[in-house]
Amino acid sequence: MSDQEQQRAQRAVRQFMESWQRSGLSHIKHMEPAPVVPTPSVNVPETPVPETKTPLQTRPLEPVNPPERMPGSATEAAAEITAVTAEPRKEMSVPRTTKSKLSKADRQAQLEIVAGEVSQCQKCPELASTRTQTVFGVGNPKAKIMFIGEAPGADEDKQGEPFVGRAGKLLDKIIEACQMKRSEIYIANILRCRPPGNRNPTDQEAANCRGFLDSQIEIVDPDYIVCWGSVAAKNLLHSEMPIGKMRGQFYEYGRAKVVCTYHPSYLLRNPSAKKNVWDDMIFLFQDMGIDLKATQN
Numbered sequence: 001m002s003d004q005e006q007q008r009a010q011r012a013v014r015q016f017m018e019s020w021q022r023s024g025l026s027h028i029k030h031m032e033p034a035p036v037v038p039t040p041s042v043n044v045p046e047t048p049v050p051e052t053k054t055p056l057q058t059r060p061l062e063p064v065n066p067p068e069r070m071p072g073s074a075t076e077a078a079a080e081i082t083a084v085t086a087e088p089r090k091e092m093s094v095p096r097t098t099k100s101k102l103s104k105a106d107r108q109a110q111l112e113i114v115a116g117e118v119s120q121c122q123k124c125p126e127l128a129s130t131r132t133q134t135v136f137g138v139g140n141p142k143a144k145i146m147f148i149g150e151a152p153g154a155d156e157d158k159q160g161e162p163f164v165g166r167a168g169k170l171l172d173k174i175i176e177a178c179q180m181k182r183s184e185i186y187i188a189n190i191l192r193c194r195p196p197g198n199r200n201p202t203d204q205e206a207a208n209c210r211g212f213l214d215s216q217i218e219i220v221d222p223d224y225i226v227c228w229g230s231v232a233a234k235n236l237l238h239s240e241m242p243i244g245k246m247r248g249q250f251y252e253y254g255r256a257k258v259v260c261t262y263h264p265s266y267l268l269r270n271p272s273a274k275k276n277v278w279d280d281m282i283f284l285f286q287d288m289g290i291d292l293k294a295t296q297n
Contacts, residue, residue: 150231229263
């Protein structure tokens with residue numbers, strides 16, 4: 001078994017263990033292994049094998065990603081910080097490769113459990129002491145598309161819902177232009193608390209909140225994810241690439257296809273970039289079999 005296969009198997013086991021923990025299971029009964037019965041040795045005459053010479057096969061070394069830790073631990077936070085690379089990482093925290101069969105009601109119930117855990121979170125002392133409330137996520141728990149932003153702002157901190165300020169109103173217009181409703185999409189952020197002064201999330205804060213984000217992604221199980229801005233793209237895909245270079249192509253996260261584009265707040269400062277975002281929406285919806293260009297006519 002290769003290193004990548006071992007890591008995938010380990011991640012899958014950890015995901016099952018975490019789901020057992022969330023359901024209340026804390027101990028697994030220890031079972032003694034069955035005794036090993038020695039197999040009698042049999043002498044088999046050796047047959048000489050003619051020596052053959054084959055050319056030495058070489059291949060370039062592949063990067064090895066560090067093993068993942070349980071969510072919320074200090075070692076996990078360190079691993080998240082050091083694992084940031086120039087190119088988007090293909091190894092994901094959400095291993096799902098088949099579509100979830102959970103009903104919409106079941107998904108909503110699971111999201112509410114995680115939201116309750118978020119409301120009590122104290123992992124980031126500064127954020128926990130300055131927030132008005134946590135901002136978990138909103139929208140269709142069985143959404144085909146999931147939006148991920150960076151962190152709550154002042155309006156979001158006040159109302160407890162992501163994307164409700166000026167940038168949120170612009171996002172609503174983009175959704176409307178795509179012939180969709182906000183209620184049809186699931187919207188979340190990298191962080192669930194507002195950073196003081198609306199600063200960007202630190203790597204440590206993003207790592208502390210990552211388990212909650214992955215739970216949302218796994219429960220909603222979207223077909224598509226849109227990373228709004230470099231902070232979302234960097235933290236979801238572990239990439240330092242500029243958002244402009246990440247546009248116009250799909251990335252993968254678990255089962256979902258990921259599109260990266262400019263954040264609505266960037267569009268408020270740079271209105272000319274609205275065309276780029278619209279092109280990204282056309283690219284996304286074209287993969288869904290919907291021609292947004294036709295809706296403009």
